[in-house]
Amino acid sequence: MLPPAHPALGTDKMLSRKAGGVGWMIFNNPERHNAVSMEMWLAAEQILTDFAADPEVRVLVVTGAGGKAFVSGADISKFESERGSAEAVAAYQAQTAKVYEALADFPKPTIAAIRGHCIGGGSALAVCCDMRMATEKSTFGIPAAKLGLGYPLPGIRRLVHLVGPSFAKELFFSAKKFSAEDARIMGLVNRVVPDDALDALVEDYAATIAGNAPLTVASVKAIVAEALKPDPDEALCDRLVRGCFASQDYIEGRRAFMEKRAPQFTGS
Incomplete structure (x- = not known):
């Protein structure tokens, strides 16, 4: 049984927990399918900074609360208040870029545990992780072309590195929703499992990685990035x-x- 998660930066819309060498960052806005507001992006930055600096955290899991969505993108209900002017758009974009970069450059292994909708900014967030595990009923999509939004180079580059240029174009050009199996074929997700098997799968991977040699794991992550x-x-x-x-x-x-025993690695 995992310990309870705690609110971050004074908002209950973002939760975090630490247990067994694993840090959990949980988007907690289920009534809006975990759509993300500015305060949530600010809290996410704080969580990532804390986890990166904590030597007890060896793996990061990113997920969404409520069972219906991982993250469904930006909270459109807050567009007028948070993205109603050019200056507000620039501030919002700068903050989301901070979180995406912090997650993409996170020094420890990261896993996205995806249940339900993974749309727009949710897909961009998942792509920043090292691995993505999804349920069979999860759906994926990037609806930018239906909203008139622009996507900056870093996010598109990460997607192209993951799925290749042709699938990246398909995702953006069509703005369609794709099934978990479609996403697996594209290379967008690593594993697809029944809904009731996701938690056990993610916890097993996270615990296994947390028990492996941290210097080896960190070196491979860095060398893959260089490659x-x-x-x-x-x-x-x-x-x-x-x-x-x-x-x-x-x-x-x-x-x-x-x-013939399990090793006890210390990261030194």
Whole structure:
């Protein structure tokens, strides 16, 4: 049983919890299918900053409350108050970009646990995660072309890296909703399971990753990011690999293997 989640930054629309090496960031606006307001984006930034700095958190899970949606995008009911002028649009876009970048660059593994609608900003948020696990009835879509919205380069680049240019164009050009199986075929999600199996799947992956060697996991995350760049920092990659072999965790991993026991990694 997971411990209760707590409100972040004074709003009950964003919740967080820490348990067993896993941090959970929960979008909690179920009456609006977890549509996101400015106050929620601000709280999300705070949660990510806290989790990134906490050595006890080795994995981050991002999910939505209520069972009907992961995140359904921006809260359109707040467009007039939060995005009614050019200045307000710029401020909103800057804050969402901060959260997307903080999640995409998060130094630890990230998992999106998707149940229900994953639309617009929800899809952009999920794409920022390292892995996406979804239920069979989840739906995905980017309705920007039906709303006249523009999408900046970083978000489109992340999507193209994930699904390729053709599927990225299909998602944007059509603005259609796609099934979880469609998303799996595109490469948008890693796993699709029945609704009642999602929690166990995500908790198992998160616990497994949290129990693995943090330096190895972090090095692979960083090296994959470099591999996607046209001019990767090979010196950085080499340092990360050498750091793994020079660590106490490498000694512990060898000893645990020889002694036929589970290793106890410390990240040092």
